[in-house]
Amino acid sequence: MPEGSTSGFLRRREKVNIYKIIDKLFLYLIRFVSMISVLLLVFIVIFILKESLLTFEEVSFYDFVFKKGWRPISENPELGILPMILSTLYVSILALGIALPLGVGSSIFLSCMVNEKNRNFIKPIIDLMAGIPSVVYGFMGLLLIVKFFERKLSFSSGESILAASILLAIMILPYIISTCDESMIKILKKYESTSKALGVSKYHMIRYLILPTAKKGILASVVLGLSRGMGETMAVMMVIGNSPLYPKLFGKGQTIPGLIALEMGGASVNSIHYHALFASGLILMMMLMIINVLFYFIRKMMGTVSEE
Amino acid sequence: MKRLSMIFLMMILIVSLAVGCSNSEPTKAEAKEPVGKIVFKGSSTLAPVITQITKDFKEKYKTWDQVNENFANEDIEIFITGGGSGAGVKSVIDGSANVGMVSRPVTEEEQKTIEGYKEYKLGTDALTISVNPENKIYEVKDTLTTEELKKIFSGEYKYWDELDAKLAHEEIVLITRDIGGGAHKVFEEKIMGDSKVSENVIQAPSMGALVTKIIENKNAIGYASYGVVNQNEGKIMPLKVDGVEPTAENIKNGSYIISRPLLVITNKDVTESEQVLLDQIVSEEGLKVVEELGFVPGK
Numbered sequence: 001m002p003e004g005s006t007s008g009f010l011r012r013r014e015k016v017n018i019y020k021i022i023d024k025l026f027l028y029l030i031r032f033v034s035m036i037s038v039l040l041l042v043f044i045v046i047f048i049l050k051e052s053l054l055t056f057e058e059v060s061f062y063d064f065v066f067k068k069g070w071r072p073i074s075e076n077p078e079l080g081i082l083p084m085i086l087s088t089l090y091v092s093i094l095a096l097g098i099a100l101p102l103g104v105g106s107s108i109f110l111s112c113m114v115n116e117k118n119r120n121f122i123k124p125i126i127d128l129m130a131g132i133p134s135v136v137y138g139f140m141g142l143l144l145i146v147k148f149f150e151r152k153l154s155f156s157s158g159e160s161i162l163a164a165s166i167l168l169a170i171m172i173l174p175y176i177i178s179t180c181d182e183s184m185i186k187i188l189k190k191y192e193s194t195s196k197a198l199g200v201s202k203y204h205m206i207r208y209l210i211l212p213t214a215k216k217g218i219l220a221s222v223v224l225g226l227s228r229g230m231g232e233t234m235a236v237m238m239v240i241g242n243s244p245l246y247p248k249l250f251g252k253g254q255t256i257p258g259l260i261a262l263e264m265g266g267a268s269v270n271s272i273h274y275h276a277l278f279a280s281g282l283i284l285m286m287m288l289m290i291i292n293v294l295f296y297f298i299r300k301m302m303g304t305v306s307e308e
Numbered sequence: 309m310k311r312l313s314m315i316f317l318m319m320i321l322i323v324s325l326a327v328g329c330s331n332s333e334p335t336k337a338e339a340k341e342p343v344g345k346i347v348f349k350g351s352s353t354l355a356p357v358i359t360q361i362t363k364d365f366k367e368k369y370k371t372w373d374q375v376n377e378n379f380a381n382e383d384i385e386i387f388i389t390g391g392g393s394g395a396g397v398k399s400v401i402d403g404s405a406n407v408g409m410v411s412r413p414v415t416e417e418e419q420k421t422i423e424g425y426k427e428y429k430l431g432t433d434a435l436t437i438s439v440n441p442e443n444k445i446y447e448v449k450d451t452l453t454t455e456e457l458k459k460i461f462s463g464e465y466k467y468w469d470e471l472d473a474k475l476a477h478e479e480i481v482l483i484t485r486d487i488g489g490g491a492h493k494v495f496e497e498k499i500m501g502d503s504k505v506s507e508n509v510i511q512a513p514s515m516g517a518l519v520t521k522i523i524e525n526k527n528a529i530g531y532a533s534y535g536v537v538n539q540n541e542g543k544i545m546p547l548k549v550d551g552v553e554p555t556a557e558n559i560k561n562g563s564y565i566i567s568r569p570l571l572v573i574t575n576k577d578v579t580e581s582e583q584v585l586l587d588q589i590v591s592e593e594g595l596k597v598v599e600e601l602g603f604v605p606g607k
Contacts (some may be wrong), residue, residue: 089435156527159510242511265392266488
């Protein structure tokens with residue numbers, strides 16, 4: 001009997017050991033996989049840096065970012081992407097301006113107004129909007145928005161910053177809605193019964209409890225929407241006209257992703273044109289990083305009231 | 309239990325990954341020379357022509373051993389991707405495609421970087437200066453001179469009535485291809501010379517998009533490919549340049565000046581099967597397809 005119990009004990013110990021080994025292996029595997037993804041990012045950054053730095057032997061960084069004039073293949077190449085930088089910012093901020101009120105409104109409606117059944121019906125449809133390919137959006141923009149501007153508002157050409165912003169607003173709407181909605185639902189679950197017990201009306205609760213508390217969630221959706229908007233290529237390229245001009249609301253413009261997508265195919269390898277396109281990609285990445293860092297600090301500063 | 313199944317899942321994943329990797333290598337050694345897939349890359353103008361020719365080729369033979377006994381019994385796999393003439397040259401230099409499609413002259417510099425450079429001319433395409441049929445310009449003015457074109461495309465003329473008082477006071481909408489592209493280079497060389505194309509232009513990402521824009525906007529003017537114009541006859545109006553109409557004959561004898569060659573290019577690594585395909589492209593049948601799609605065939 002004592003022998004049996006000892007061997008049983010041993011067997012159990014062996015088993016525990018095997019689990020420990022498997023755990024260790026799994027840990028290493030996870031580490032390895034996550035390291036690969038981090039390394040990927042590092043390599044991408046290094047590659048873009050390497051390809052773009054050659055541009056700055058030709059033009060100074062300052063001239064590249066703050067000068068106008070894009071003639072990369074003429075005899076004396078002019079490389080200044082200020083109009084593109086401004087257009088990129090203009091289009092995405094305007095799009096955000098259009099999409100944010102709509103998005104916050106819809107998420108309040110979704111989280112506080114509709115019952116569970118309808119919510120479960122509407123939410124997936126909105127999420128589905130995020131899955132529509134951007135070329136399809138671009139095509140719709142070309143056929144509906146651009147044509148509307150030309151036919152009804154008699155623009156000489158419907159391709160404009162405004163058209164791109166409207167289209168982009170529709171595209172980033174699902175991201176804004178789902179981010180805001182998520183945080184609002186959390187808040188609602190936490191405080192609903194308290195609020196009801198106090199006899200506060202629903203609209204009072206939304207105005208004075210949910211909206212202020214969801215600040216961080218809304219900010220997160222702003223960052224997400226802005227990043228998405230600045231990186232959007234195909235749809236914007238199809239409706240903005242791609243002219244390297246300073247952006248005007250009803251005028252044509254060109255965004256950085258549009259510039260890269262349009263010209264990368266034609267740029268011959270290792271030409272100044274090719275490197276300049278990489279450099280503009282670098283600038284775009286830097287802009288996105290700055291915006292993300294900025295919002296991170298704003299979020300930190302925003303105080304102690306949080307939804308968690 | 310959950311953890312166990314998780315580990316199990318990971319194992320399956322790893323094993324399947326390993327298997328997946330080993331699968332990508334050829335599994336059985338064929339006695340005959342395997343062909344593999346052939347990749348074409350480059351000009352979006354030329355892509356439909358090559359697509360049509362290779363489609364006919366595929367339908368005729370189906371597998372490679374039907375083409376020639378020396379080839380392995382493999383399905384004919386041909387991939388055609390766009391990206392522009394520049395991408396065509398690039399892909400031949402770095403070997404990402406077997407054959408490059410180029411619709412502009414290949415510069416000497418580029419020819420030097422390609423080892424064993426060889427080009428096959430399929431025909432000629434012209435860039436026609438085209439407008440929307442609703443634009444009455446072809447009733448008022450029969451022909452545009454190079455000088456007028458320069459003024460239009462450099463942005464000196466902003467409204468149509470500046471070109472001719474009988475035309476409406478409406479803004480001229482300029483449409484070009486991307487400035488790095490083959491078409492734009494040809495246009496700049498043949499028409500613009502030293503003057504610069506205005507920045508207030510709509511840059512279309514493909515020849516198809518350019519023509520669609522002209523069809524849809526009544527104030528638009530752009531350089532549409534002769535072939536694409538023929539494919540959209542009646543919906544778009546090509547104009548004469550310096551009194552020369554863009555016809556097959558005028559393009560061929562060179563009197564219509566804004567023309568460009570349609571080329572496929574290769575480097576030194578041409579396999580036998582690729583050579584067969586290239587011969588097919590420049591054969592009578594191939595050139596017939598070039599003509600059917602509206603271009604001017606000829607070597």
